[in-house]
Amino acid sequence: MAEIKPYSMCWLEYTDLNKYRDKYRRIFGNIVVLGDNSLNLPLKELRDFLTYSLGIKPKIFRNTFANTSNFVLIGKLSDVRKVLKGLDEFEFSLGEEGFLIKKVEFGENSILILTAKEYVGLIYGVFKLIEKLKLGEDIDKINFLSNPSLKFRILNHWDNLDGSVERGYAGNSIFFKDNKIIINDRTKDYARLLSSIGINGIVINNVNVKKKEVELLTIPYLKKLKELAKIFSAYGIKIYLSINFASPIYLGGLNTADPLDKRVSLWWKTKVDEIYEYIPDFGGFLVKADSEFNPGPHMYGRTHADGANMLGEALEPYGGFVIWRAFVYNCLQDWRDVKTDRAKAAYDNFKPLDGKFMDNVIVQIKYGPMDFQVREPVNPLFGGLEQTNQILELQITQEYTGQQIHLCYLGVLWKEILEFDTYAKGKGSEVKEILKGSVFKIKNNGMAGVSNVGDNINWTGHDLAQANLYTFGELAWNPDEKIEKIVERWIKLTFGDDEKVVENISYMLLNSHKAYEKYTTPLGLGWMVNPGHHYGPNPEGYEYSKWGTYHRANYEAIGVDRSSRGTGYTLQYHSPWREIYDSIDTCPEELLLFFHRVPYNYRLKSGKTLLQTYYDLHFEGVEEAEEIRRRWIELKGKIDDKTYERVLQRLNMQVEHAKEWRDVINTYFFRRTGIPDEKGRKIYP
Numbered sequence: 001m002a003e004i005k006p007y008s009m010c011w012l013e014y015t016d017l018n019k020y021r022d023k024y025r026r027i028f029g030n031i032v033v034l035g036d037n038s039l040n041l042p043l044k045e046l047r048d049f050l051t052y053s054l055g056i057k058p059k060i061f062r063n064t065f066a067n068t069s070n071f072v073l074i075g076k077l078s079d080v081r082k083v084l085k086g087l088d089e090f091e092f093s094l095g096e097e098g099f100l101i102k103k104v105e106f107g108e109n110s111i112l113i114l115t116a117k118e119y120v121g122l123i124y125g126v127f128k129l130i131e132k133l134k135l136g137e138d139i140d141k142i143n144f145l146s147n148p149s150l151k152f153r154i155l156n157h158w159d160n161l162d163g164s165v166e167r168g169y170a171g172n173s174i175f176f177k178d179n180k181i182i183i184n185d186r187t188k189d190y191a192r193l194l195s196s197i198g199i200n201g202i203v204i205n206n207v208n209v210k211k212k213e214v215e216l217l218t219i220p221y222l223k224k225l226k227e228l229a230k231i232f233s234a235y236g237i238k239i240y241l242s243i244n245f246a247s248p249i250y251l252g253g254l255n256t257a258d259p260l261d262k263r264v265s266l267w268w269k270t271k272v273d274e275i276y277e278y279i280p281d282f283g284g285f286l287v288k289a290d291s292e293f294n295p296g297p298h299m300y301g302r303t304h305a306d307g308a309n310m311l312g313e314a315l316e317p318y319g320g321f322v323i324w325r326a327f328v329y330n331c332l333q334d335w336r337d338v339k340t341d342r343a344k345a346a347y348d349n350f351k352p353l354d355g356k357f358m359d360n361v362i363v364q365i366k367y368g369p370m371d372f373q374v375r376e377p378v379n380p381l382f383g384g385l386e387q388t389n390q391i392l393e394l395q396i397t398q399e400y401t402g403q404q405i406h407l408c409y410l411g412v413l414w415k416e417i418l419e420f421d422t423y424a425k426g427k428g429s430e431v432k433e434i435l436k437g438s439v440f441k442i443k444n445n446g447m448a449g450v451s452n453v454g455d456n457i458n459w460t461g462h463d464l465a466q467a468n469l470y471t472f473g474e475l476a477w478n479p480d481e482k483i484e485k486i487v488e489r490w491i492k493l494t495f496g497d498d499e500k501v502v503e504n505i506s507y508m509l510l511n512s513h514k515a516y517e518k519y520t521t522p523l524g525l526g527w528m529v530n531p532g533h534h535y536g537p538n539p540e541g542y543e544y545s546k547w548g549t550y551h552r553a554n555y556e557a558i559g560v561d562r563s564s565r566g567t568g569y570t571l572q573y574h575s576p577w578r579e580i581y582d583s584i585d586t587c588p589e590e591l592l593l594f595f596h597r598v599p600y601n602y603r604l605k606s607g608k609t610l611l612q613t614y615y616d617l618h619f620e621g622v623e624e625a626e627e628i629r630r631r632w633i634e635l636k637g638k639i640d641d642k643t644y645e646r647v648l649q650r651l652n653m654q655v656e657h658a659k660e661w662r663d664v665i666n667t668y669f670f671r672r673t674g675i676p677d678e679k680g681r682k683i684y685p
């Protein structure tokens with residue numbers, strides 16, 4: 001029996017797979033390992049899975065297969081090639097992090113090879129092999145080579161040293177408590193989970209680096225971080241830290257953090273030297289600078305490039321990276337000022353700096369120009385920046401998308417973002433192609449996801465929110481994969497392969513984002529949330545505040561004119577998007593209110609008015625939330641009771657809160673216009 005843990009292992013759980021035992025026994029009864037003890041970890045992963053899930057206790061052979069006939073062979077490609085011929089081509093096709101799983105016949109013997117150029121590939125590979133076995137896939141003729149498409153596949157934790165998590169909806173931090181770093185069994189299990197979805201970097205602390213967190217760069221913390229980094233490193237994951245740009249003042253006693261001041265750059269160099277003494281494979285820094293009250297180079301009249309490059313120089317000798325966020329805007333705006341448009345800020349700040357960053361600096365860009373709303377257009381910096389490394393920032397944690405009380409599967413949205421064609425170099429310049437490095441020459445690109453993980457027993461609060469974490473990793477590894485396939489795989493790995501279970505949960509996941517969008521703020525509106533915590537409806541919650549997030553509804557119209565006749569935001573896009581978005585007639589309706597100010601009586605393509613459409617979508621959204629719950633209820637008895645109940649409870653809350661959204665928003669529109677619903681449904685006066 002596998003040890004029983006006080007938390008679930010999500011898609012890695014050792015479920016009983018006895019039914020596949022006979023299918024796999026012949027080959028998996030023997031494992032030959034080529035190489036030294038460094039391969040013990042992938043070996044242990046495979047052995048534990050075979051033992052606990054399949055009831056196969058493999059015999060292990062080290063550096064010999066003299067007495068075996070059928071076996072699994074694990075080793076680095078250079079070692080495997082010494083004993084098996086015909087593997088030359090893989091020297092070229094395997095990348096640094098890639099792996100190969102291949103069945104070969106060798107005389108009388110059947111051998112399943114798991115190989116990679118580097119150790120890290122063997123780790124990723126062993127988890128993929130386990131996944132295939134867990135899914136019961138045929139491995140008789142397997143010839144599966146996989147390299148990640150994106151170089152950086154990083155999770156951002158917004159965890160604070162006191163154990164709280166900014167925008168966290170799954171309990172407390174798994175990394176920090178009472179200003180101490182936590183290291184326990186769960187740390188390693190987290191590394192295993194992340195490695196199994198190909199993650200290769202993790203920023204462990206919040207981008208808002210407050211006074212206490214500045215101390216993470218001091219020796220007492222570095223000593224502990226060294227231990228933590230070792231655990232992650234064994235699974236192919238590098239540790240990064242968010243830093244406060246003013247650290248030389250807080251920690252170094254300097255009176256400035258000016259990036260062009262020699263004392264400042266020297267302080268950082270010395271600090272970086274120290275960090276690498278403790279953590280030789282340290283990934284680098286994530287920096288939120290000149291953003292929402294965090295200090296940055298603007299304070300000294302310097303540019304983001306000045307700031308980032310100064311850090312880049314300190315990290316360069318060690319191969320470390322600076323990840324610099326593009327989330328920079330005026331957060332002290334006056335609602336009476338109609339000229340300033342927050343949506344334009346990232347582009348306005350960073351486009352002029354294109355080409356000025358060092359090669360080990362990466363600009364990390366939120367998917368949209370505002371802030372992780374349920375729908376926004378894709379940030380025009382994608383396609384706008386041509387000579388700057390870039391990371392697409394997604395929010396796995398559901399700040400604006402239901403806070404893990406609502407089921408809102410984000411994979412469908414992320415897929416649309418990745419497939420958005422920027423037309424930067426004509427057709428075929430999709431975001432995913434830019435990130436792969438195939439549109440511009442820049443190569444140090446990737447994806448970052450703000451983690452949805454906490455210390456809840458299911459890691460993510462809502463059990464089904466595990467799918468968002470899984471999907472993030474899978475898409476970062478291969479953004480070309482079909483989302484339906486990822487969903488199906490996650491369900492089977494997590495809940496087994498019962499047809500009804502797969503059918504219903506697929507339905508629930510694939511339709512949940514659309515439903516959430518409908519009953520909250522469809523047509524690109526966004527922002528009608530309660531200020532501060534961002535849960536639940538509040539149509540004017542952000543209307544007169546300083547955050548630059550206004551819809552400016554009056555009795556006739558709603559939305560911001562961001563066209564060339566308005567704020568000019570549309571001009572940040574390449575053609576044909578700038579023309580498409582610029583005209584109310586061609587603008588995709590799902591983004592209509594983002595780009596245009598639209599009268600309530602404006603007729604959409606369906607022939608219905610904007611107002612009636614808004615009413616209809618809200619009624620539909622609630623019905624869809626009810627249907628999603630119904631699909632879950634159909635699975636009673638097919639899902640273990642505890643999980644079933646936990647999810648049902650959240651789905652019940654979702655339906656209730658969806659009704660609250662529907663009624664508050666519909667009433668708001670009714671009160672603004674005085675026009676009732678054509679279908680006479682209940683709208684509160």
Ligand SMILES: CO[C@H]1[C@H](O)[C@@H](O)[C@H](O)O[C@@H]1C(=O)O
Pocket residue numbers: 158166167206207208288292327371
């Ligand atoms: C970490 O701060 C977050 C903040 O909680 C969130 O509400 C805001 O939208 O985005 C910020 C950011 O992305 O920096």
